[in-house]
Amino acid sequence: MSYEIVKKENSEITIQATVGKDEFEKAVKSAYNKNKGKFTVPGFRKGKVPQSIIEKQYGEGVFFEDAVNDLLQVHYEKALDALEITPVARPDIDVTEIGKGQDLVFTALVTVAPEFTLENYKGIEVEKINVDVTDEMLDTELEKTREMNARLISVTDRAVQDGDTVIMDYSGFLGEEQFEGGTAENQELVIGSGRFIPGFEEQLIGKALGSESEINVTFPEDYQAENLKGQSVVFKVKINEIKFKELPELDDEFAKDVSEFDTLAEYRESIKKELEESSKESAVAAQRDKVLEAVAGLLTVEIPEKMVDAEVDGMLREFDQQLRQQGLSLEQYVQFTGGNLDELKSNMREDALARVKTGLVIEKVMEQEAIEATDEDVEAELDKIAELQKRDKEEIRKLFAQDNFEYLKSNLKSRKTVDFLVDQAKLV
Incomplete structure (x- = not known):
């Protein structure tokens, strides 16, 4: 076998590999032995058909593909080693010469890293990054902890407000038919979270505990379900519970509850x-x-x-x-x-x-x-x-x-x- 570089342009190198005819014939023979059980020829038992008979009936190249695949895998790597080439992507390989009793020749278009020199990287000017901890950052962290330790308190004497958590049943209708995925029981939703279709949450504001109402919304044009894209639908909603979030006071008792500190x-x-x-x-x-x-x-x-x-x-x-x-x-x-x-x-x-x-x-x-x-x-x-x-x-x-x-x-x-x-x- 022989390997050579036949073209080099920028970051692309074309290499040519030649595999001797004897090695190619050996690979064809190996492909025949692996696949002979797949062929049926009248007068021969399955798996016992001679190679020459199969090639005569199905063409002399019937085993070439398997033989070439085995050889390419081996000789491509050998060519890279011999020519000291390090690819950075998969190659484009093309068999240029193949046939009974002749050498196998293939070319590979290999992409390599571009050649360059790097200068002036020592002492390069870069903006210094300083991160100062501000009171606003501290307040934000404390608010996160307050949110984590908040309690949900049930409401019985008022209607739904922005920020409330509602527990509801709903059924979605497109025309007179319920659509798939549009029905749930005891679904929890924070009003203002934006989890539901635009317009849905806003229409729940002002609804009373235990009330049943119809919410009219339109699905976005880019909605994932094809049958609902841009469609106007009606949700029948029942409010089962209304809850509001009660945040703990930010004081020494709060610090004792959430940390090891007394104040x-x-x-x-x-x-x-x-x-x-x-x-x-x-x-x-x-x-x-x-x-x-x-x-x-x-x-x-x-x-x-x-x-x-x-x-x-x-x-x-x-x-x-x-x-x-x-x-x-x-x-x-x-x-x-x-x-x-x-x-x-x-x-x-x-x-x-x-x-x-x-x-x-x-x-x-x-x-x-x-x-x-x-x-x-x-x-x-x-x-x-x-x-x-x-x-x-x-x-x-x-x-x-x-x-x-x-x-x-x-x-x-x-x-x-x-x-x-x-x-x-x-x-x-």
């Missing part, structure tokens, strides 16, 4: 310290992002579309996993939001391009500054992971040793590179 002043001070710590962490992360964004802005090289496509696919897989953890599928999400997969990919494209650029500059700075992950770095990281996960360090070591610590070292090198860029940046 509101002490509790407020503890929240301030927590906010300062979390704000500091957020500022550090935001500062790193700002520095990376600035360094990525130094790139003038054209980014291959296939690199962005591959990043979008990766982001889509990440999003799909996040949805599944919440009990949703990607298909359900698309349906609920009234969009489609192409729109979702398009919306991810700008972020995907930014991620590709960030990855490229990190790799380039890592290379130019010869940043490595030392044994001491690895040991320190193993200690940190073991402490965070409350697991034995040797157990963690065995886990990462499976790939000779390459995954761990790669992450450490990237992190050290970003640390280097942040240290070198001029914060203004």
Whole structure:
């Protein structure tokens, strides 16, 4: 076999691989042995039909596809190794020569990362991010805690008001027919939450406890159910309960109930310290992002579309996993939001391009500054992971040793590179 580069243009390399005829014939023979049981020819038992007879009846290329698939998988990887090429996306492969008693020749159009040099990244000016904890932030946190500790008090002497929680039965009608999904019993709804169709909640204001009424609304034109898009419907609603939210007083007793502190002043001070710590962490992360964004802005090289496509696919897989953890599928999400997969990919494209650029500059700075992950770095990281996960360090070591610590070292090198860029940046 032989491998060679036949064309190189920007970030696309065309390689040609030639597989000798003997190896090709051997692959065809293997394909025959795997598939001969599928062929029936009069005069022969199933699975016993000679290769030559099958090829005569079905064409000499009947086993070529399976043979080629097996060979491509092996020789594409060998060609990349031999030519020292690192692809960044799936290749476009084309078989150019094939036939009985001849070599198999195929070409692969491979996308690689663009070649570039990076300068002026040391001392790059970046806006300094400061996050100060304000009284408004403290008040917001306290209000969240009050909301969490609020009580719902039943109302019997007045009608529904904005902000109330109502417990209701309802049935939805399109014309004279009830429509699917439009009926519920003892459904809880906070008036003003915007959970229901526009106009529904507003019409409940002023309704009395135990009252039965008709609510007229129109479904949005982009509603997910085709039969209800833009349709005017009627909901027959009965108010079973009305409740209002009673917030606890913001005093020392409140502080004792929700914390380990005896006074509101002490509790407020503890929240301030927590906010300062979390704000500091957020500022550090935001500062790193700002520095990376600035360094990525130094790139003038054209980014291959296939690199962005591959990043979008990766982001889509990440999003799909996040949805599944919440009990949703990607298909359900698309349906609920009234969009489609192409729109979702398009919306991810700008972020995907930014991620590709960030990855490229990190790799380039890592290379130019010869940043490595030392044994001491690895040991320190193993200690940190073991402490965070409350697991034995040797157990963690065995886990990462499976790939000779390459995954761990790669992450450490990237992190050290970003640390280097942040240290070198001029914060203004």
